[in-house]
Amino acid sequence: MRVVVLPRIGTSEAWRAEARALAGEGVRPEDVSWSRGEASPGLLDGMSAPSGTPRTLTVPRAFPNFADAVICHSDPERFALLYALLLRLQDRPGLLADRADPQVGRLRKLEKAVHRDMHKMKAFVRFREVGAPDPETGRRSFVSWFEPDHYIAEAMAGFFTRRFASMSWIIATPDMGIAWDGTRSELIPDPPRPPDGEDAAEDLWRTYYANIFNPARLMVKAMQSEMPKKYWRNLPEARLIPDLIASAPARVDAMRAAEASEPTPTAVAVARRRETDMDLFLPRNIPGLAKEAAGCTRCPLHGPATQTVFGEGPEDAPLMFVGEQPGDNEDLEGRPFVGPAGQLFDACARKAGIDRDAAYVTNAVKHFKFTPRGKSRIHQRPSAGEVSACRWWLESEAEVIRPALFVALGATALHALTGDGKGILKRRGSFERGRFGAPVFVTVHPSYLLRLPDASKRAEEEARFVEDLAAVQEELGRLVA
Structure with a gap:
């Protein structure tokens, strides 16, 4: 059994190098044990694996990005599944597009889950300022704590350094931290969780959230699907949500009972151009929009x-x-x-x-x-x-x-x-x-x-x-x- 232990930083690059080497030796998928960070106990490393046919690898253009996403998943079988797929692609170059193939289908689900986790990280990372600005540069420092389902911190480092390049920050996750000092980024294995606390910006964020919350559009299940409760403890606005939900029916009744004000000329013109009656209380999702559009007469x-x-x-x-x-x-x-x-x-x-x-x-x-x-x-x-x-x-x-x-x-x-x-x-x-x-x-x-x-x-x-x-x-x- 060939035992391959991949590093926690640079996992994708290491997997590609190991996969090329194994394929070049003709090592079969069933003769490789993969792990990330540390080897599983009890496996006999160094034993010669039964040989298959040595392969020189070629892959479709879409495979590298696909593999990089799958490698970020927490499924312990992801490396073995990818290696098996990699060998199958040598005989069937179009296999990656076969949605009916069970192996491809399983890996596609892993890829989708990772992309969803990345989307959640972009949406729910909240920074908290720590310390005073640097007296020489004026640069401010921030920390954040986020708990993803998968190992996405390294893959997300580029996004956050581009988005928040003007400040110094650390985003800590249970597996990996991303640190940016304004000139370079660094990955930190097993970073400590930042201490609890608040800053003035969190009060501003809660004020903003309370003012944009629309009780007439409230759909609790849809909201919890988009903003799962597991993220609430790290979101400053989350403490407002129970009261906002509880008060929503009364606020909607008050909105309906309030006397309508005279519309502005601009509002009248816009309404005439639209030439359709829209239900403002339909949910703002695709099924709601489709129902609304069914009666369109624009x-x-x-x-x-x-x-x-x-x-x-x-x-x-x-x-x-x-x-x-x-x-x-x-x-x-x-x-x-x-x-x-x-x-x-x-x-x-x-x-x-x-x-x-x-x-x-x-x-x-x-x-x-x-x-x-x-x-x-x-x-x-x-x-x-x-x-x-x-x-x-x-x-x-x-x-x-x-x-x-x-x-x-x-x-x-x-x-x-x-x-x-x-x-x-x-x-x-x-x-x-x-x-x-x-x-x-x-x-x-x-x-x-x-x-x-x-x-x-x-x-x-x-x-x-x-x-x-x-x-x-x-x-x-x-x-x-």
């Missing part, structure tokens, strides 16, 4: 269309694809990207290593625009006014999903996301600044590929589209690392 497209076709996907999706509008199949089924273009999109996404189930897909326009021709309905491109009228829904989806990266599929989506859809073929493959915070990757809509009459040209453009999606997957790995 533009004339709602008349001939069968139904509103809203986006779908997980609300914590790091990746959001935006197309043009639903087609004939989507209009009848009420789901996005289920027609021929959607099926082609799914196939290309699999080749690029993108997990469609982990992404959110939607359209810039939510109703099908068409011209009747006999029994057929021929697609028509939405006008700028129709895209503008539907931007409210796209913006609402973006606020809920908060993806790390948008992908504009076609000129209409690019216009909706950036304000300019011109010259898409020249801009294809680039990352641009969007309206909703996260960067926007520019590529064509898969329906463009289907309309190409020449088979060889279509194959060439399809391969290029897969390359575009692979670049998306690669950039996403950097953004969520």
Whole structure:
């Protein structure tokens, strides 16, 4: 049995080096025992492992980022599972996109759990100032304590040093601490938990939270899902939550009973432009927005269309694809990207290593625009006014999903996301600044590929589209690392 003990700092790099060496010797997955930090007792290190076939490794472009995320998980079998998958990839390069494979499916769940843990760390780290500012530089020092489910501190160091570069700080977790002094970062194994205490900023934070808390939108289960109770003891605003929940019904009744004030001219104009009655008490999540959008009459497209076709996907999706509008199949089924273009999109996404189930897909326009021709309905491109009228829904989806990266599929989506859809073929493959915070990757809509009459040209453009999606997957790995 070959025993491999990986270091706690630099675990991913060490795993890759060990995996290459083991594969080069032809060591089989079942003949390796992996651990992090210390070897399991009772194992016989140094015994020659039964040999398989020596391999020279090649991996898909998406594998390194995928493996880095899985290695951060706390599952003790993650290293062995990854090594077994690595060897299988040599014979099946497209295996990583096979969501039906049990091993890939299990590893995808580990990857998703790590990304969710990283998202929670970004959302729930709260700094507390300690000591006085440095008399020479004026730099202030802060500490924070966070308890992740997985070993994500090293992977998150880059994010926090970029985000809080102007101050000195330590983020301590039970496994690893991140320290930043303004010039360099350092990882500290088993850091002590900072002493309890408060600073003036925590009072300001509680005041802010109390004022933005909307009792009319309260959904306790959804709130606890997004902000699990395990984090509450380290959040200054958490002590307010029980009283805010208890007082919410009375506050809602008071809001309803209060006499309405005269609206401003601007508010009247905005309401007229929207031209729809929205239920302000619907939850601000995707099902609530979809229910709200079902009665949308913002533009004339709602008349001939069968139904509103809203986006779908997980609300914590790091990746959001935006197309043009639903087609004939989507209009009848009420789901996005289920027609021929959607099926082609799914196939290309699999080749690029993108997990469609982990992404959110939607359209810039939510109703099908068409011209009747006999029994057929021929697609028509939405006008700028129709895209503008539907931007409210796209913006609402973006606020809920908060993806790390948008992908504009076609000129209409690019216009909706950036304000300019011109010259898409020249801009294809680039990352641009969007309206909703996260960067926007520019590529064509898969329906463009289907309309190409020449088979060889279509194959060439399809391969290029897969390359575009692979670049998306690669950039996403950097953004969520």
